[in-house]
Amino acid sequence: MFKYILLLLQILTIVKSQLTPTVRTLHDTVLIDKKLYIFGGFHAPAPNSTIESEYNLNPDDRFFYLDVSKPFDTSSLPWTPIPNNEKDLPLNFLSSIITGGVSASIGGVNNDTIYFINNERDKTLPPVLTFSTKDNLWHSIFQQSILGDRPIGRNQIRPITDYNGKIHLLTGFSFVTLQGVTRNQGGIIVFDTINFSCVVKDADISRLEYSATLLPNGIIVYMGGKTSDGRADTDNFRIVYLYNTTDNTWKPQPTTGDIPAGDHGTSSVLGLDGFRIIVFGGLNSGNKLLYVLDTRTFNWYEPNVSGKNPTIKRFDHSANVIGKYMVIAFGSGSDLDFSYRSNSESDVLLLDIGNSSNYVWTNYFDPNAVIPPQTTSLPTDSNSTQYNDNSNNNKKNNNNNINPGVIVGVVIGVIGIICIISLSIFYYVRRRKTGKGIYEKAIPTPSNSENIIPIPSDLELTYGRK
Numbered sequence: 001m002f003k004y005i006l007l008l009l010q011i012l013t014i015v016k017s018q019l020t021p022t023v024r025t026l027h028d029t030v031l032i033d034k035k036l037y038i039f040g041g042f043h044a045p046a047p048n049s050t051i052e053s054e055y056n057l058n059p060d061d062r063f064f065y066l067d068v069s070k071p072f073d074t075s076s077l078p079w080t081p082i083p084n085n086e087k088d089l090p091l092n093f094l095s096s097i098i099t100g101g102v103s104a105s106i107g108g109v110n111n112d113t114i115y116f117i118n119n120e121r122d123k124t125l126p127p128v129l130t131f132s133t134k135d136n137l138w139h140s141i142f143q144q145s146i147l148g149d150r151p152i153g154r155n156q157i158r159p160i161t162d163y164n165g166k167i168h169l170l171t172g173f174s175f176v177t178l179q180g181v182t183r184n185q186g187g188i189i190v191f192d193t194i195n196f197s198c199v200v201k202d203a204d205i206s207r208l209e210y211s212a213t214l215l216p217n218g219i220i221v222y223m224g225g226k227t228s229d230g231r232a233d234t235d236n237f238r239i240v241y242l243y244n245t246t247d248n249t250w251k252p253q254p255t256t257g258d259i260p261a262g263d264h265g266t267s268s269v270l271g272l273d274g275f276r277i278i279v280f281g282g283l284n285s286g287n288k289l290l291y292v293l294d295t296r297t298f299n300w301y302e303p304n305v306s307g308k309n310p311t312i313k314r315f316d317h318s319a320n321v322i323g324k325y326m327v328i329a330f331g332s333g334s335d336l337d338f339s340y341r342s343n344s345e346s347d348v349l350l351l352d353i354g355n356s357s358n359y360v361w362t363n364y365f366d367p368n369a370v371i372p373p374q375t376t377s378l379p380t381d382s383n384s385t386q387y388n389d390n391s392n393n394n395k396k397n398n399n400n401n402i403n404p405g406v407i408v409g410v411v412i413g414v415i416g417i418i419c420i421i422s423l424s425i426f427y428y429v430r431r432r433k434t435g436k437g438i439y440e441k442a443i444p445t446p447s448n449s450e451n452i453i454p455i456p457s458d459l460e461l462t463y464g465r466k
């Protein structure tokens, strides 16, 4: 009886997830409302127009989503087609892979729209297309509706939407702006999805297939990547670049610790604590599978990981944080090696990042999994002290680099002192009151503070001892 129910359930699952997408690299992913949308990508070493038109025969393989509203096992992924996709997906209006593809990112007033930024090569295409996840409808945005420059996307760009609905597109190729200005050093293109304005700004770096992570303070951390002629930078993790999305300023940030060697095609996500950047995969076989950058100290370390490691290291995959998981989708080994499938490995890898002292590779996704409380204490290794010293030395010329841990410490310290002082006053006043009965309506006045002096000096002692 039980067996039959299981079988029935299995059949139902198969019927429901009719989609078996092909493998791919350099696709776009956008998470909206428990749906991980996946667009594009390719798996042929040299895609040409014949190959792409074959891809395009199957719109449900070009654009679909992973349903992350329910639990699933990665051996049976809940890939789901988009309603009316066969009819509505405007493949002819989206830049082809051969010209460099598109960049897709979230945006709009309600955070429920995907913005597809075309590349600039085919001037007849609208620069931007939108897909509303509310009603599954597509719209074209033509240049006439955009104030300022032409937005440019590519599948090798990692678009980041900031907290104000602006998409930041760091380029690694030369291009010509609408005003006819050639930009050989690339730049960063900022498209505002709320009011459709677009500006091009200078950037400190010019790269493709890099990783980009938005921090809660509005800084995007850029790392890794290669130049447009395919040259890998050997030093692109030792110095990461901090880009302020508010004023478009850049700052090179040296790092310490177990620094990954130069690479591209890695992914990076922000840990659940809001300050650890978790980096996965890449092409450089000398590098480890996973690294973590602590953005409070800019120290790299190799995280503790348990569970079954992926059978091959993937690059040009995607990674999103969903619940307590880092969800990695598709990608390949070097030379478009998709052998993970023949190793019975899923297209989707799940890393449980709930506990930062022990990440776990898992096959089971639970959307309702409780996110454990996150540790925010600074690392206790020898380098954290060194960092604190550095940050003190740099404070003068580096105001935006104050260690949040120090701020928390100072705040807690100040609150502690206030508590101790208030308690002392309270008890002092009470003792005086019960003892002599002269403080009936007494409210501590500045004159009382003289009596509290011993307490701060105790604290001074503690500081001195440290």
Ligand SMILES: *[C@@H]1O[C@H](CO)[C@@H](O)[C@H](O)[C@H]1NC(C)=O
Pocket: 048, 049, 050, 051
């Ligand atoms: C595209 O590549 C495929 C496989 O390499 C080849 O068979 C086909 O003729 C090519 N088409 C064009 C238009 O070059």
Ligand SMILES: *[C@@H]1O[C@H](CO)[C@@H](O)[C@H](O)[C@H]1NC(C)=O
Pocket: 109, 110, 111, 162, 163, 164
């Ligand atoms: C959109 O999402 C961003 C980032 O999560 C958030 O800061 C912003 O408030 C959201 N906007 C709306 C309208 O929900």
Ligand SMILES: *[C@@H]1O[C@H](CO)[C@@H](O)[C@H](O)[C@H]1NC(C)=O
Pocket: 147, 164, 192, 195, 197
């Ligand atoms: C769009 O909004 C940005 C701020 O988000 C502002 O700087 C810009 O001037 C606005 N542009 C238009 C055309 O309203």
Ligand SMILES: *[C@@H]1O[C@H](CO)[C@@H](O)[C@H](O)[C@H]1NC(C)=O
Pocket: 256, 257, 258, 299, 300, 381, 382, 383
């Ligand atoms: C501490 O920093 C030094 C260089 O600044 C580095 O060589 C070493 O690996 C770091 N140690 C740890 C535990 O991160």
Ligand SMILES: *[C@@H]1O[C@H](CO)[C@@H](O)[C@H](O)[C@H]1NC(C)=O
Pocket: 355, 356, 357, 358, 372, 373
């Ligand atoms: C996180 O993992 C460490 C090491 O395995 C363990 O000691 C700790 O209790 C875990 N923390 C939580 C909140 O589960």
Ligand SMILES: *[C@@H]1O[C@H](CO)[C@@H](O)[C@H](O)[C@H]1NC(C)=O
Pocket: 301, 302, 303, 304, 356, 357, 358
């Ligand atoms: C790794 O786990 C050990 C033992 O649980 C713990 O002491 C250590 O701090 C962990 N390391 C990291 C980098 O989380």
Ligand SMILES: *[C@@H]1O[C@H](CO)[C@@H](O)[C@H](O)[C@H]1NC(C)=O
Pocket: 217, 218, 219, 244, 245, 246, 247, 400
């Ligand atoms: C980003 O720039 C804005 C405007 O200059 C500034 O107020 C803010 O402090 C900067 N953010 C950080 C984290 O430095």
